Amino acid sequence: MGRRCAERGHPRAGLGRLSRLRRLEAVLGLALLLCLAVAWPAAARDVEGCLICHGDPDFVDTTPTEGGPKSLYVDSATFVESVHGELACSACHKGFVLTIPQHQVDVEKDFRQVAIEACEACHPDAFMSYQTSSHAKFYYQDEAGPICISCHGSHAIKRVRLGEETAEFKMEMARDSCGRCHEDYFDRARDEFHIKALNLGYERAATCFDCHGYHENLALHSGEPETVEACRQCHPGANAGFTYFQMHLEPHFLNAWWGVRAVYLFFSTLLIVVLVVGIAYTTVHLQKETRIILGVMGGGLGRLFGFIRALEEESYRSTGESDHEREPDKPTRSGADEEGGA
Amino acid sequence: MAHGTDAKDGVNLVYHRFSAFHRFNHVLVMVSFFGLVLTGVPLKFKDSIWAQLLMDLMGGVAAAGFLHRVMAVVNILYFILEFSYMAWYVVARKGPIFHEDSIVPGKKDWADMKGMFRWFFGKGQKPKLSRFAYWEKFDFWALFAGTFLIGGSGLMMWFPEATTRILPGVSLNVALVIHSNEAFLATGVIFIFVHFFSAHGRPESFPADEVIFSGYLPVEHYISDRPQEYENRLKAGTLHEVIRPAPSARRRRLFRWVTATATVFAFLAASYTVLLVLWPVLF
Numbered sequence: 035m036g037r038r039c040a041e042r043g044h045p046r047a048g049l050g051r052l053s054r055l056r057r058l059e060a061v062l063g064l065a066l067l068l069c070l071a072v073a074w075p076a077a078a079r080d081v082e083g084c085l086i087c088h089g090d091p092d093f094v095d096t097t098p099t100e101g102g103p104k105s106l107y108v109d110s111a112t113f114v115e116s117v118h119g120e121l122a123c124s125a126c127h128k129g130f131v132l133t134i135p136q137h138q139v140d141v142e143k144d145f146r147q148v149a150i151e152a153c154e155a156c157h158p159d160a161f162m163s164y165q166t167s168s169h170a171k172f173y174y175q176d177e178a179g180p181i182c183i184s185c186h187g188s189h190a191i192k193r194v195r196l197g198e199e200t201a202e203f204k205m206e207m208a209r210d211s212c213g214r215c216h217e218d219y220f221d222r223a224r225d226e227f228h229i230k231a232l233n234l235g236y237e238r239a240a241t242c243f244d245c246h247g248y249h250e251n252l253a254l255h256s257g258e259p260e261t262v263e264a265c266r267q268c269h270p271g272a273n274a275g276f277t278y279f280q281m282h283l284e285p286h287f288l289n290a291w292w293g294v295r296a297v298y299l300f301f302s303t304l305l306i307v308v309l310v311v312g313i314a315y316t317t318v319h320l321q322k323e324t325r326i327i328l329g330v331m332g333g334g335l336g337r338l339f340g341f342i343r344a345l346e347e348e349s350y351r352s353t354g355e356s357d358h359e360r361e362p363d364k365p366t367r368s369g370a371d372e373e374g375g376a
Numbered sequence: 377m378a379h380g381t382d383a384k385d386g387v388n389l390v391y392h393r394f395s396a397f398h399r400f401n402h403v404l405v406m407v408s409f410f411g412l413v414l415t416g417v418p419l420k421f422k423d424s425i426w427a428q429l430l431m432d433l434m435g436g437v438a439a440a441g442f443l444h445r446v447m448a449v450v451n452i453l454y455f456i457l458e459f460s461y462m463a464w465y466v467v468a469r470k471g472p473i474f475h476e477d478s479i480v481p482g483k484k485d486w487a488d489m490k491g492m493f494r495w496f497f498g499k500g501q502k503p504k505l506s507r508f509a510y511w512e513k514f515d516f517w518a519l520f521a522g523t524f525l526i527g528g529s530g531l532m533m534w535f536p537e538a539t540t541r542i543l544p545g546v547s548l549n550v551a552l553v554i555h556s557n558e559a560f561l562a563t564g565v566i567f568i569f570v571h572f573f574s575a576h577g578r579p580e581s582f583p584a585d586e587v588i589f590s591g592y593l594p595v596e597h598y599i600s601d602r603p604q605e606y607e608n609r610l611k612a613g614t615l616h617e618v619i620r621p622a623p624s625a626r627r628r629r630l631f632r633w634v635t636a637t638a639t640v641f642a643f644l645a646a647s648y649t650v651l652l653v654l655w656p657v658l659f
Contacts, residue, residue: 301558
């Protein structure tokens with residue numbers, strides 16, 4: 035019986051081993067498929083093979099420059115997540131030919147011009163707004179002026195639904211886009227109630243571009259119609275007088291209207307004076323009350339003080355100090371006792 | 377010990393110090409003031425770790441802003457009520473205005489203050505206080521002026537469009553400065569060093585003076601605490617106006633509970649305010 039079992043058992047065991055192998059194959063195959071499925075979108079978009087070189091984190095421009103070698107790496111994972119993740123590289127990098135690195139003299143200019151044209155191709159309205167902005171004026175005067183990608187970035191532009199931005203996102207945009215060049219304004223704006231509320235999570239509060247526009251980059255001077263319009267987006271009843279509210283003030287209102295500075299100075303002084311007088315008065319009152327309380331509780335505490343005093347005297351004696359030097363201490367104690375009686 | 381808290385069966389007469397109207401007003405101020413501080417202060421100390429925590433606890437900036445406005449309405453209600461009362465008091469000649477026992481500061485307050493300082497340093501007897509001590513007058517008028525300034529500037533910022541129809545926009549900058557500074561002054565200084573200590577923290581009333589909730593205190597406490605008013609009333613023969621039979625045991629118990637609740641509330645608020653005052657000093 036045992037043999038039969040063994041006979042029957044043998045092929046069964048073989049079958050088991052075989053199926054285990056197959057299972058392993060199947061699992062491996064599935065894993066491979068899964069890997070492919072995950073990697074596929076990225077791979078599929080790189081039909082031009084750009085990431086063969088640009089997907090390498092160590093890929094740099096070897097041309098000697100001031101700031102060291104310039105990285106030419108593109109993080110494909112971030113790009114795939116971005117709003118442009120579906121596009122091929124050459125959708126934006128128009129006219130890219132492998133020879134471009136050889137035009138070293140004009141490469142930066144070419145690149146910036148191509149970058150603007152690339153954005154314009156799909157976003158003509160935004161481009162038209164940009165054309166009238168001070169950023170554009172700066173750019174057309176000087177190559178260093180900001181273009182689309184200066185604020186928006188390039189490969190990591192996020193997918194956002196307009197009007198549904200979170201407070202964190204708005205703060206991040208203000209800091210990373212506007213704050214990168216307008217550092218001083220950004221720092222000062224942090225003390226302004228709009229940004230304060232935004233910083234604490236109120237997503238409806240205005241940040242830089244809510245007033246200055248996303249692409250128009252209005253200068254917004256007090257009393258001008260465009261400033262009134264900017265304020266009216268949130269404050270529908272705003273008039274010209276409304277726009278004389280001073281924004282972007284330095285700490286301690288150093289650059290504010292003198293009236294604001296005077297009021298600030300007055301109230302700060304008042305605050306300090308009342309604080310100091312208040313603390314001093316309370317302390318003086320408290321010492322009196324404490325002495326009364328200690329006087330009432332005299333019994334137990336008196337014994338404790340007596341003990342401490344005995345220790346002190348002991349230490350005086352050991353250092354050989356004369357008695358009359360510590361005589362001024364004595365009236366204090368007897369004085370406290372009298373308070374208690376009063 | 378607190379006045380009236382341990383009124384024994386033998387005590388059958390009390391001194392009636394505050395009317396229901398004044399006690400009600402005190403509750404209005406108390407509730408609205410702490411509500412306003414709690415909801416307003418995270419904006420001032422936006423960089424502190426507790427600002428975000430507090431905002432989240434209150435349900436976000438929008439919720440805190442709404443609460444702040446609700447509390448502002450309560451605070452303004454106090455101001456209107458108190459102002460109307462004072463106007464009526466003056467117009468209807470309800471009582472003396474320039475008198476030792478009125479709320480208007482006078483010569484005696486200066487003398488009392490000097491007397492108190494002598495007493496602090498063990499150089500004299502405690503001065504005989506009248507109906508309102510000088511620190512109580514300071515408390516009252518500082519709060520009254522503060523409410524006007526903070527409330528006025530707050531209303532300006534609540535309705536900026538209406539404000540700028542009359543004043544230039546820079547007035548809102550001024551309003552913001554006044555609101556922020558004066559609120560900090562009121563919170564940190566008046567309500568810790570002056571009001572909380574002088575009115576409730578002194579050994580004779582610690583931890584809270586029940587009289588502002590119950591309205592009365594035992595006659596013997598009254599005579600020792602406000603000897604000048606007692607003397608004045610004795611001379612003028614108006615003592616009967618303020619001396620009343622003691623309330624029932626049930627009412628006394630009720631007031632004790634109200635006071636205890638308010639005390640817990642006030643101690644939390646005081647600790648919070650100490651934190652507020654210390655914050656800019658330490659960080």
